[in-house]
Structures are given as structure tokens and as C-alpha cells.
Amino acid sequence: MASIQATLQASQEQLIQAGLVDSPKIDAELLLCHTLDVNRSYLFTWPEKELTAEQTHAFQNDLQLRLAGHPIAHIIGQREFWGLNLRVSNNTLIPRPDTETLIEAVLNLDGIKNKQAECTILDLGTGSGAIALALKSELPHCDITAIDQSQAALEIARENAISNQLDVQFMQSDWFSAIGQKQYHCIVSNPPYIEEDDPHLNQGDVRFEPLSALTSGEDGLDDIRLIINQAWSHLVSQGWLVIEHGYNQAESIAELFKETGFQNRTLCKDLGGNPRVSLGQKP
Structure with missing residues (x-):
């Protein structure tokens, strides 16, 4: 041997x-x-x-x-993210280091990390639960709700919450459809943002990940447009919207934030120095 x-x-x-x-x-x-x-x-x-x-x-x-x-994460059934050991499957995106940029952005927001009163966060399209669970590990005082339209993904996310002993509420919803009139102090999302004809979809790990979690129309912005438009009514005054996006979409998203009325718009770069996360605040 x-x-x-x-x-x-x-x-x-x-x-x-x-x-x-x-x-x-x-x-x-x-x-x-x-x-x-x-x-x-x-x-x-x-x-x-x-x-x-x-x-x-x-x-x-x-x-x-x-x-x-086949991706390593799918073979061994897990991936580390923000110090958490998360189960993954072919029903979820594999958490990637660049998404930790979004976690850092939220933690740097005024009125979130040091907020003493009730603080609510909504994670749209939670997948494995990576973002919601990472935020809960850093913000135990926050009431965090994580949604996904995939029941299979939600089952993985719930298992990850239990294994990491983190209290996050999960619910099935097609974006905001099941939220009702509830408002939040912060809405976060790593939505689909790849163009439907992007040649990279036939390369690497993404070949084995759910297409519905990757692509969003011809320019990759269909879901982001919907989120930016509908998030407004689900944010409290002074609430924040934080979105991960492609490296080449920052200008388009900045314009969408501006058209909708978001202020204090900020762009954060990922580990490779690429534009990765955009933030905007409701007045």
C-alpha cells in the first residue's frame, strides 16, 4: 500500500x-x-x-x-466560509472568498454592528446560508431572516445553522414575494449576475452549480434590477441595501441605485482588487 x-x-x-x-x-x-x-x-x-x-x-x-x-466542495460535501464549516451540494452555490467582501461591508456600516436596539437583516437568495450565518456569527444581536426559492437549498442552509449553532430564520420565497410589508435595517444579497451567454459558464466549478443561481438575463442584471427596485419599500429609513455583483457591473448598478433614490452609495473591492459589492442607503 x-x-x-x-x-x-x-x-x-x-x-x-x-x-x-x-x-x-x-x-x-x-x-x-x-x-x-x-x-x-x-x-x-x-x-x-x-x-x-x-x-x-x-x-x-x-x-x-x-x-x-467536479468541484472539491461537492466531492467532500463542505466548504469553509468566514471561519464556518458549511455543507454544500449541487443545489447551492459554493461559497467563495470574494463574498466575504460583502460580510466586511455590512460589518463596517454605521448603525449595524454597534446598534443596541433591534436590528433586522434580510438575506435574499441565501443558498447554503453562508452570508446569513456569517453575519449572525458576528452580529448575534441582529434578527436575521434568510430566504431562497429553492427548498433543497433551504434544507442545506438549515443544517448549516444547526451545525454551527446559529439562530437564523429561514423561509421559502421568490425574492420578496413572501415577505409581506415587513421592513429591515439591512438587506443583503449575492444574486445571480452572470450573462446568459457568458462562456465561463462552461468552465470550472460553475458547470456543476445550479444555473438559476448564476445567470440573470442578457446582461446579468435582471434580478439585481428587481431587487434594487423592490428593496426600497422593505427598508426602514436609513436602511442599507448591499449587493454582490460582477466586476464589470459596478457602473450600471451605481446608476440603478441613483435612479431609485439610494444615497451614500459605496463600492467595495474584492481580494483581487475588482469591484464586487455595492451599497446604498435609503434616506
């Missing part, structure tokens, strides 16, 4: 040969950790430990999925 070190080296070479060159070392380590049910420090502590035949078989099955392009 091959050792942990030999297994990692061989699998890294296979990943590179398959063109998966972004993070072959980490990919191999995460897959082996999943197989052995250990953390990464175990791999470094016991590099000479040999895998059993059963472990080798299970690892090779997972490696073949990765070599075929």
Missing part, C-alpha cells in the same frame, strides 16, 4: 497533468483528509503512514471525480 506522502505526490501530478493547476497540492490534501477523516496537520505528522486498500479505493474514486472537473 502507498503512504500518505506518496499518495499526495502521485495525485498532485495527476491533477497537474489534467490541467487543474490552480491548487493541486491543496486539492489532493483536502481529498485525502476527506477519505481518512482527519485534518491537514495529520497528513504532515504521519507522511509515512500507509493507506489501507479500502482507503486507497475511496480516495481514487474521489480523485477521479476531481480529475473530471
